[in-house]
Amino acid sequence: MPTPLHYADSQVDTHAETGDESRKSVPLVVIHGLFGSADNWRSHVKAWQSVRRVIAVDLRNHGRSPHLAGMGYAEQAEDVVSLLDRLGIEQAHLLGHSMGGKVAISIAREYPQRVASLIVADIAPQAYGHDHDTVFAALRRVAEGKPANRREADKLLAEHVDERPVRLFLATNLERAEEGGLRLRLGLDEIEADYEAIMGAPAGQAPYGGPTLVLRGARSQYVTDAALPALREVLPDATIKTLDAGHWLHAEQPEAFREAVDEFLAALER
Structure with a gap:
């Protein structure tokens, strides 16, 4: 059974002033990384909520969400999709950092019809060694x-x-x-207890062929040039953008990070 995740929802009607109901932006769902929470994304959500509805989630065993066994990516993807169902969101842009990026990739591979686009921050769809x-x-x-x-x-x-x-x-x-x-x-x-699953590859078998932006840190070892061929097998339409940052690129370069996300989403919604 999916976990009822805690979340923060900006609930912004982006075109209320114009009255143009046909041009409401697709919501953006933000998924934090390991040991993070929705709270870490407050400044970004505050900026984005002026133009779109933003939902920042607490993954299971993080933030204010329930604690329970199992950190597999199929389970975590199901948690987020269940939240979209609860909120009546048929399709969303997904943005995930680190572990949250693997959750987002898992959703895109297993529930592609629910994903308008994918933004992955400094993680590749592969297994990693233990370093925590x-x-x-x-x-x-x-x-x-x-x-x-x-x-x-x-x-x-x-x-x-x-x-x-x-x-x-x-x-x-x-x-x-x-x-x-x-x-x-x-x-x-x-x-x-389930750290091995967290370090593993995302769930799903098929590639996700939708519009994708991969943001990586120039001083991070999570998305190296050597990882790009395998990354493109899973995310064939990915645009790769490198920021002058380490793994926490959204915190180290917040303006550049937001600008890259904004440009990507604006291009899709023209």
């Missing part, structure tokens, strides 16, 4: 340490993670506990 051991250790330390405030939480995270930007990102998963102090809102046990 220190992150899991840091989050476990926070869960065990039960910090009273964010300063204490940062000290606990720093025992395993040196990079302050990474610690700040991980700290977005903290929330106030009823008994006081801070706790993680992640389904950490469920994520770690």
